[in-house]
Amino acid sequence: MYEFNLAGLLPYIDPLPRAILLTLWLSLLAIVMSVAVGVFGALCRTSTNLIPRFLGAAYVEVLRNIPLLVVIYLIFFGLAQVGLRVDGFNSALIALTLNAGAYMTEIFRGGLLAIPNGQYEAARSQGMTGPQLYRYVVFPQVFRIIYAPLGNLIIGIVIGSSLASVIGVEEVTTWMRRAGDETFRYMESFLAVGVIYVVLAQTINIGRIATGNWLLSKAPVGARR
Amino acid sequence: MSPTVGAFWYVFLTGAAVTLWISWLALLLGGLVGVIVGMMRISKWVALRWLAVAYTEVFRSIPPLVLFFGCFYGLSYALQLDLSPFAAATVALTATASALMSEVVRAGIESVTHGQWQAAYSSGMRYDQVFRYVVWPQAIRVMLPPSIGVYISTLKDSSLASIIGYVELTKSGLLIRETTGISFEVLLIIAVMYFVINYSISLVGASLERKFKYVH
Amino acid sequence: MNMVRRRVFGALAFGVLSASFAFSPVAEAQQPQGGILSDVLKRGVLRIATIGGNPPYSSLGTDGKPVGYDIDVANMLAEQLKLKAEFIVVDVPGRITALQTRRADVTFANFTANVERSKVIAFTDPYVVVGSIYMVKKDSPIQSVEQLNDPKYKIGFARGGTAEGISATTAPRAQKVRFDTVGDAYLAMQSGQVDSHLQDSLQNASYVAKDGDKYRNLAGNWSYEEISIGLPAGDFDWWRVLNIFVKNFNASGDNARLFKKHFGYDLPPIQQKY
Numbered sequence: 001m002y003e004f005n006l007a008g009l010l011p012y013i014d015p016l017p018r019a020i021l022l023t024l025w026l027s028l029l030a031i032v033m034s035v036a037v038g039v040f041g042a043l044c045r046t047s048t049n050l051i052p053r054f055l056g057a058a059y060v061e062v063l064r065n066i067p068l069l070v071v072i073y074l075i076f077f078g079l080a081q082v083g084l085r086v087d088g089f090n091s092a093l094i095a096l097t098l099n100a101g102a103y104m105t106e107i108f109r110g111g112l113l114a115i116p117n118g119q120y121e122a123a124r125s126q127g128m129t130g131p132q133l134y135r136y137v138v139f140p141q142v143f144r145i146i147y148a149p150l151g152n153l154i155i156g157i158v159i160g161s162s163l164a165s166v167i168g169v170e171e172v173t174t175w176m177r178r179a180g181d182e183t184f185r186y187m188e189s190f191l192a193v194g195v196i197y198v199v200l201a202q203t204i205n206i207g208r209i210a211t212g213n214w215l216l217s218k219a220p221v222g223a224r225r
Numbered sequence: 226m227s228p229t230v231g232a233f234w235y236v237f238l239t240g241a242a243v244t245l246w247i248s249w250l251a252l253l254l255g256g257l258v259g260v261i262v263g264m265m266r267i268s269k270w271v272a273l274r275w276l277a278v279a280y281t282e283v284f285r286s287i288p289p290l291v292l293f294f295g296c297f298y299g300l301s302y303a304l305q306l307d308l309s310p311f312a313a314a315t316v317a318l319t320a321t322a323s324a325l326m327s328e329v330v331r332a333g334i335e336s337v338t339h340g341q342w343q344a345a346y347s348s349g350m351r352y353d354q355v356f357r358y359v360v361w362p363q364a365i366r367v368m369l370p371p372s373i374g375v376y377i378s379t380l381k382d383s384s385l386a387s388i389i390g391y392v393e394l395t396k397s398g399l400l401i402r403e404t405t406g407i408s409f410e411v412l413l414i415i416a417v418m419y420f421v422i423n424y425s426i427s428l429v430g431a432s433l434e435r436k437f438k439y440v441h
Numbered sequence: 442m443n444m445v446r447r448r449v450f451g452a453l454a455f456g457v458l459s460a461s462f463a464f465s466p467v468a469e470a471q472q473p474q475g476g477i478l479s480d481v482l483k484r485g486v487l488r489i490a491t492i493g494g495n496p497p498y499s500s501l502g503t504d505g506k507p508v509g510y511d512i513d514v515a516n517m518l519a520e521q522l523k524l525k526a527e528f529i530v531v532d533v534p535g536r537i538t539a540l541q542t543r544r545a546d547v548t549f550a551n552f553t554a555n556v557e558r559s560k561v562i563a564f565t566d567p568y569v570v571v572g573s574i575y576m577v578k579k580d581s582p583i584q585s586v587e588q589l590n591d592p593k594y595k596i597g598f599a600r601g602g603t604a605e606g607i608s609a610t611t612a613p614r615a616q617k618v619r620f621d622t623v624g625d626a627y628l629a630m631q632s633g634q635v636d637s638h639l640q641d642s643l644q645n646a647s648y649v650a651k652d653g654d655k656y657r658n659l660a661g662n663w664s665y666e667e668i669s670i671g672l673p674a675g676d677f678d679w680w681r682v683l684n685i686f687v688k689n690f691n692a693s694g695d696n697a698r699l700f701k702k703h704f705g706y707d708l709p710p711i712q713q714k715y
Contacts, residue, residue: 002303035415065423066416067384069395074416077402077625078409080632087634088618155286162288166388168597168618168629173291178619180298181534181601184561190295194287199287212288228503236505247583298534301542309544310531388621390493390531392505400501402623403494408632 002160004039008185009192012175017046019175020196026171027158030096034157038104056105063102068160070097076167092164100157107149111142115143144215151208155201163199230410233401240397241418247311247393250327251318255379256372258319259326266331277327282315284324289382294316297389310384310391314383322379324378329371333364373430377423384419477672477679480691481546487524490531490545490671494624497647497703498551507697510703514568515549517695518670518686532621534601537562540673547683548671551623553603555666563674563682564611567667568696570711572642573607581636586659589637590614597626597635603666604639611663631655639663647704 044056063071078093088092115138123133165173176193180186265277284292297313300306308316337360345355387396398415402408470614481487491499491507507528519526531539536552539545539561553571554564575586575596583589589596590612598604600619608617620626622671623644630638633642640648642662649656670683690696691711 002305004303038629057236061424062420065381065420065427067381067395067419069384070398070412070416070419071420073399074409074412076634077632078412080629081408082635159288162290163385165290166621168620173288174619176291177294177600180294182605184302184537185493186298186301187295190291190299193291194283194295197288197291198283198286199410202282205282205286232503233501233505236501236503239505281484298538301538305542307542307544309529335512390535391532392493396493397501397505399625400493403622403628404496404500404502406628406631408628 002187004188005185006188006192008183009179009188012179012183012189015170016172016175019170021174022169023158023161023171023200026093026096026161027154027163027168029093030100030157031154031163033093033097034100034104037101038108041101041105042108042112045105046112060102060105063098064106068095068099069163069166071099072163072167080220088167088169089166091167092161092169095163096157096160099160100153103153104150105158107146107153108142110149111146112138114145117143147211147215148208151211155204158200158204159197228405228407230401230407230414233397233405236397236401237394237414237418240392240394240399241422243392244380244383244394245422247314247386247391248318248383249375251315251379251383252324252372252376254315254319255322255326255375258323260330262323262327263330263334266327267334280292281324281327284320289317289321290385290388292320293385293389310389313389314386314391318379318383318386322375325375325378326372329368329375330364332371333368334360336367337363358400369437370434373426373433375394377426380423380426395416458596477676478682481522481524481679485521485524486527487515487522487547488527488545489519489530490529490536490539490548490550491515492533492536492550492622493530494622495551495644496624498625498644499549499551510699511549511551513699513703514690514696515547517699518683519688521686522682532601533623535600535631538545540671543673546672546679550671551644551668552671553666554669554671558671559674561681562674563676564667564669565672565680565687567669567711568687568691569643569668569700569708571644571664571666571668572662573604573639573664573666574642574645574662575612575637575639576630576645576656577637577659578630578633579655581657583636583659586611586661587662589659592616594637595635596637596639597629598639599623599626600650603664607663608639611661615657615679641666643704643709646706650705
């Protein structure tokens with residue numbers, strides 16, 4: 001009979017905090033970079049010019065339909081073969097950014113499209129400049145629409161960072177596989193890491209829900225109607 | 226000396242067929258579990274509702290890669306189960322897909338307005354009759370488009386089965402690449418194949434969506 | 442709508458049915474101890490665990506079936522037992538799991554017999570003996586393992602194998618990059634993603650024979666490893682049959698012939714002088 005023994009993992013506890021930090025750092029960088037990609041992509045997709053619109057759409061469709069794992073392999077091994085060498089961490093970061101950027105583009109586009117043209121015209125006629133228009137009219141409304149899918153996508157990025165383990169990045173999933181392989185305590189290492197990911201994802205989830213409540217309480221009078 | 230990439234066309238196609246099959250299987254099983262969890266989610270009993278939320282959140286939070294590992298190695302050892310890579314991959318993919326599907330089902334059922342329930346009850350229908358004749362026919366239309374999305378997402382997740390040695394499309398590619406030593410071209414072929422498969426599914430999904438669109 | 446629903450339910454039922462075939466509790470496979478030989482003979486099929494992406498031991502052929510030295514040896518065993526060979530491709534740590542869960546009857550996968558693994562599975566006598574060698578690209582600045590033992594250099598190897606321990610003792614300060622297969626680690630060195638690949642010495646010799654102008658070895662052989670057939674622990678009769686096979690295979694010249702065919706050079710002595 002199998003004897004559940006979490007203490008069997010104790011010799012591996014030292015590198016665990018570092019592994020968790022690496023998962024967080026990789027995810028954080030990917031979130032920041034993919035937001036930038038997403039904003040740019042959304043502006044392309046909502047552009048009046050055909051070329052950026054087409055390129056934006058092509059980027060989204062291609063990256064949404066290819067598994068992240070394949071993108072990671074393609075960047076780490078594929079590009080290296082043709083002379084462009086990117087190390088494990090950066091390969092994972094680029095792959096995650098490209099992948100999440102496609103979803104970010106769609107989320108931001110949805111937000112932008114939700115604002116009727118009349119509002120832009122109204123704001124302009126009030127004498128608002130471009131930055132003012134985005135700061136006071138567009139962004140508050142867009143944020144209200146996108147915070148929920150954005151929260152889900154951020155969880156997706158943290159989950160996706162686990163794939164960095166296939167190219168030797170020493171993050172949490174690599175820790176789990178190594179501890180399991182060397183102690184045969186596979187169930188224990190799986191459960192330990194499972195709990196870590198659930199805690200990370202649910203922290204983000206709670207943040208998302210709190211943001212929703214805060215937005216509701218701060219809703220401007222006009223929006224409450 | 227080494228065979229060329231083209232010589233492996235049969236392995237590529239077999240891999241694609243295996244990928245389609247296992248993700249289809251996981252979608253069906255995930256749909257079944259998703260319906261149960263989704264119904265629990267809107268249950269009258271708080272305990273059931275909490276259980277459903279916990280299930281959805283846990284399997285949404287754990288990376289599929291970690292789930293594959295847990296199902297293949299973890300379950301093999303802990304329960305002394307003779308799980309093949311296929312069975313382990315099916316269980317892991319089903320867990321992920323069912324968490325997504327439970328949300329789809331819940332949204333589908335909740336899309337049917339309260340007034341319709343009341344109208345159906347007042348015309349003398351029982352709970353199960355309301356479900357069968359009023360709620361489901363409408364809910365299914367709402368559920369169909371996001372289900373296509375879940376299928377594509379499951380199909381992409383199935384690529385992770387390669388890490389437990391299940392020879393689907395990605396693993397086929399990785400093995401061919403190791404045999405031929407050619408990374409870039411092989412990985413590009415795999416990427417294009419995934420794109421063609423998933424993009425076709427999304428096109429079919431879009432046309433289904435138009436067909437099923439509820440006429441108000 | 443009804444048609445659609447019926448079809449959906451039909452498909453669901455079919456899915457459930459096929460999934461239930463996928464599970465077969467170990468109780469069925471795990472007969473009373475000592476039963477593998479009779480099980481295998483009754484079944485008529487020998488289930489062989491192997492790894493992919495590890496040429497020339499085992500890799501994938503153009504028909505999608507495994508090929509290589511280990512595969513030929515396993516086929517020879519199946520032939521002598523008059524059984525049909527069925528290959529199960531696993532990953533590196535999966536070689537042990539497949540035996541422990543009795544999913545495979547034997548493992549042929551460049552599999553090193555050691556004490557740690559012997560706690561959970563069994564091994565026959567060796568059919569080849571290998572060492573471990575650090576390989577670098579020809580133009581690499583690294584000249585020795587002492588020089589490689591530096592945090593600025595990266596050593597690649599497959600996780601779950603013996604390279605983990607060897608690299609920890611021979612180059613503790615260098616960075617370790619763990620890959621899923623031997624092939625991944627080799628390709629990573631080839632494309633410059635790692636500075637050195639810690640690899641099996643026989644495999645190394647075949648790489649050098651093929652691409653000697655691209656790579657070179659760092660002096661030193663860092664392990665002595667007996668490559669053996671793995672089998673589930675606790676089955677004397679099964680071990681007896683496999684061990685006789687190995688002894689005859691080594692003595693008859695079959696081993697020398699198959700080795701030369703796949704590695705391109707003569708089989709080194711299996712018996713080590715101490």
